[in-house]
Amino acid sequence: MTMRADEASPAPRILIYSHDTFGLGHLRRSRAIANAIVASSPGARAMIISGSPVVDCYAFAPGVYTVRLPPVTKFSDGGYASLDGTTPLASTVAQRTAIIGRTDASFEPDLILVDKEPAGFHGELMPVLERAAGRGTRLVLGLRDVLDDADRLVPEWERKGAAEIMARFYDEIWVYGLSRIHEPLAALPMDPEMAARIAERLIYTGYLRREVPAMQAGREEPAVARAPFVLVTPGGGGDGAALIDWVIAAYEADPGIPLPSLIAFGPFLDDSTRDGFTARIDRLGGRIAAITFDSQIEFLMRKAAGVVAMGGYNTFCEILSFDLRAILVPRTEPRREQAIRALAAEQLGSARVLLEATAAPLSGWPPRSRSAGTRASRRGAGSGPARRARRGRAPGPGPGRARRCDPRAGLFVTETRIAVVLKGYPRLSETFIAQELLALERRGLSLEIWSLRRPTDRARHPMHAAIRAPATYLPEYLRDAPLRVLRGLGSALTRRRLPALLALFARDLVRDPSASRLRRLGQALVLARELPAEVGHIHVHFLHTPASVARYAALLTGRRWSFSAHAKDIWTTPAWDLTENLRRGLG
Incomplete structure (x- = not known):
């Protein structure tokens, strides 16, 4: 994809919208794409806006950040409600719309990737689409391989005006699958001109390869x-009780099944239903084990027979990626998407399918199922969507520590990430x-490191390897990264706090008319622009150069900041600079 003429940076900033009204599918697909983007483009950032209540249970690659929306839930009849059960749906949608708008404004993406819903849930994405189109941000719609039966999809998308929105706003439409499996937009009624406009933007990426x-x-x-x-996995588990019941019943009826099973219930399985299943499993003498949730289920996928x-969709990608033998028992309500995909895969020899109405105990296990024709694209997310997105811009080390979390608790609480500014790291x-x-990470704080200089030591202390916070390097000399500095300046020109920053900087420059002072301002402009939206606080070590950068960036962005003073900087920093930092710190 060709980016705006002024976007020559190889490090894209990608905003991914995932409405997530049911299950784990949209979030896991967005996570796979985001992880691939930052892995394939050094310095890239991906920001996922998600409505999933379990987004915080997942670890993301360095450079991938998340913003959580107030969640909604989907009923079997296709209706929706706020997940908390008390807030009117319209109020929740209004909250979500405001959060999406603020995130877009602060993150300033080069490309916006929208998952499945062209206008967002209940149209919540429309204000951002309008603004993005006006400023020239590239817009991409990502669709899974199968959406639904034509008789269900067509009236729904006609009511939403989906075809018109696709034609009006989106530069490309990525289908994460193969046309020989399914063509998700083929059934939509469109006049020839609109059909041609959409067809020329349509790209089949292949299935997203999982690692x-x-x-x-x-x-x-x-x-x-x-x-x-x-391995038995019903995904999120919200609609997987029938599958789990069927598997347990098979073991209850047939003591000769040769392999044990591990059931991953899913975080959305009803508590009382899970308790009932657990009691039945306990009576089977170890032939079935169960877990509630595994955010790294790929490890179990790779080991499973x-x-x-x-x-x-995501489980299907994993079956293809790890070349697994599979029995699929797809749901048929409220959408037939799973059944369409599963039956197409069975025709190609990639899986065996049992529909719920005819499911029988596990006989003849395991089925023979391997077909090169539908293997996950070897390019996968790393060179399909990821390759395209990185033309569009971002930092960060390893995934966070696994956490046990209750998806029903603290749904509206977001963790504040802290940016730690250092002179070198x-x-x-x-x-x-x-x-x-x-120590801060072990207390549960979410950190990211912003360093004014790259490391010069040849050796590395083991403690640094244990730190999970991503590290980003600001330009040590402004001439080294003129585009980053210019973008920082351009962003600053749009901020209402710029006059206050310039007044402060003018006072500092009179007392310190040096190139170093100008460099601090340039670094601060880059920091202010590139800080993720979820960073709510800046902390700096040392009261000399790093403190000036942190102070300028905090003033420009309206964030609070704090500092740690040490012996050398206290005695070597000019008194006026110490006074300014002490007076404005924690402001």
């Missing part, structure tokens, strides 16, 4: 996974800072 991620610290797996086993699943002479960062 085993970096293992999270402290990861544990059930004992059953140490030997051959069958076979998979029993419902046929959702990592440095062997500053292990005391590394100790502090490690």
